[in-house]
Amino acid sequence: MSDNKKAFPTLTRRGLLKGGAAVAGGIVGLGGFPYINRLAVRAQETPLKFWQFYAPGGPVPSQVAWFEKTVADWNDSHPQKIELEFIPNSEYISGPKLATAFASGEGPDIFIISPGDFLRYYNGGVLKDLTPFIDAAAKADFPESVIANRMVDGKIFGIPMEVEPMAMYYSVKAFEEAGLNENDVPKTWEELLEVAKKLTTPERFGVMFETQPGYYQNFTWYPFLWQGGGDFQTPEGKSSFDSPATVQALKFWQDAINSGVAPRQIMGAGGHDTIANLASGYVAMQNVGIWGISQLQSNAKDFQYGTFPLPTPPNGKYVTVGGGWAFVANANGRNSDAAGEFCAWALASMDQGSIDRVATWCTKGKSDMPPRNSALKAGGGAFSTGMIGKFAEEIHPGTRAEPRVPPEVYKIISDAIQQTQLGGADPQATATAASQQLDAFLSSYQGAPIL
């Protein structure tokens, strides 16, 4: 018993107060000690966090390798280290991870965003002005059409790493089974639905457009709106959504569903997933972007496919949409200058390493069109041969940049697409109602220009 008492001395109230005061005093006093100061210095040396969604061991290993090499090359030559942090795609895109991180003041130092998210972050004041880190020659290397939706008042707030035009992909096997060949590739909307009908079987749909509501669905629908000469706002910033072009585009997607040639529900990760939809045989034609080439090459090597530009409506002209992600730096990060410098060093320097990095990403990492003229040259033959060559020659020339819109505008457009495509609503009535909502929002909008 006595041993126990020695081992666990009775804690008196006075003793507790004394001990507490000593601990508190110690903590306060330590502030002046060199050890604590060293901790502060170490905090500055902590690697900057770079958030992205290319998973280690992910479906396309070359993409992860590119990110790892880019960061390793920077770390080898710069005192401020950077660390890659993988965020699952579902949490990254329209997910809670970034939103909660910024809301709690713990946002990443460097991250990637699509044009669909640009205004949210810019209007929130967290995007670092990257212009001071980019020299004039490099700035001029980005075509205006590519960089414009990452700029505000002539300043660059995001550096694009790719341009991703949308097209149609088709299964050669499905075409052959239906007695079709590459000469039957549709050129008009009407032909597209006719061919899709021939390709539709009890086990397969003829054509696929994205069906899940989200930024991606809006992105894939824009070309159909533009092809008929439509848009969602006028140059003066008023709604132009209530137009024959809008009605026509909404009706086209609705017709594809109502005629039974397009599915209401898609497979896999979504409309951007060629493996789960096209290669699996679920659909014969799929509306998807240039990244489908690397997806199929990595995960369905034996799958025979072809691509063709988006068909056009009567009296319409060919146009497609070009998406793509961009590097951005957190203006409120721990070392935002170093973060900004990294973004420019990685993708927007006239140094050959930077140019090659962009070219490598677009040819070996993720089959894309480069956002820089110099990278297009550096890629050389890769952009003029094979499937990427076809994109460069036939599909890419009609590319218009993905619009950047605030979430409220995205939602209005998204609801209009969903209501008509899957809800069976009247396209004209839907376009009119959506246009009124757009006007109501645009009249009070005060953020950076919607493009």
Place this chain on the structure above:
Amino acid sequence: MTTIAETAARRRHAGRTRLSAKHREWIAGYLFVLPDALGLFVFLGVPMALSLVLSVFEVNGFGGYSFVGAKNYLRMWNDPLFWKGARVTALYAVMLVPLLYVCGLGLALLVQRTDRFNAVMRSMFFAPHMVSLVVVALVWQFMVVDKIGVISKLTAALDIGGFSFLGDPNFALITIVLVSVWFLMGFYMLIFLGGLQDIPRQYYEAAMIDGAGPIARFRFITLPLLKPTSFFVIMVSMVAAVAGAQAFDIIYVMTKGGPANATSVLIVYIYQQAFGFGAFGYAAAMASILVVALMIVTAVFFALTRGGRFHHEQ
């Protein structure tokens, strides 16, 4: 003459004896509850209070706050998607709660009557509840996919196909309800089993001697004596349907609130506003209203059923 120390010791002793056994039990009880109460206060009470505060601010999600008074609540009033969400939530709850009740109780009765495979059947029916909800949603999404899903093929073979389970606004919510029931019914089966085992067998034996059939026994013995369990099941499943994580996870994975907002229950819309659009203040206002609505419904139900108590306990 007594010293000061002796007087103090006597006072302390006198103080101790003044505490009755009832009081000591009372204090002990509260001390036992204290850790949980503190946890609830810190992780539930404080966030709820903060959420209420947040609802009168416009918050952009990047550290910008501005006081807007009742603006978020007015916005809600004029937001058709909020009302659509409220309608979908009510519909979801109205379909889910009775179905869960019937299936949970039905399974419990079935399992209770089986002697030989009792453990196997209990495990089998409870198994879905052990699987990750996201996996459940993904598997079902695949099973009901148009044309090639197993269930789609089955319905087509039975000539009742031709529709899209998750792609048609008329069927999507029903499909979500059925998947939710499949996932949750094992859990409620266990709760009902507990309730059924509390009913003394003598009641049934007496009823059988009196000639009561199975339906009469169920109606006049089982159902009335299950009242507290039924109350618990209905309350918990209603909260799960309106604001539960299960409802959110299944819907978000399977439909993302689509098609055409047909499955956009309020909790999904709140999530979208907060994390998709960064409208934290507006989302907090909607969440506050949802909590108040849930409290009112609970209070009314509590009053109507007297909290599930038996009459003789009143």
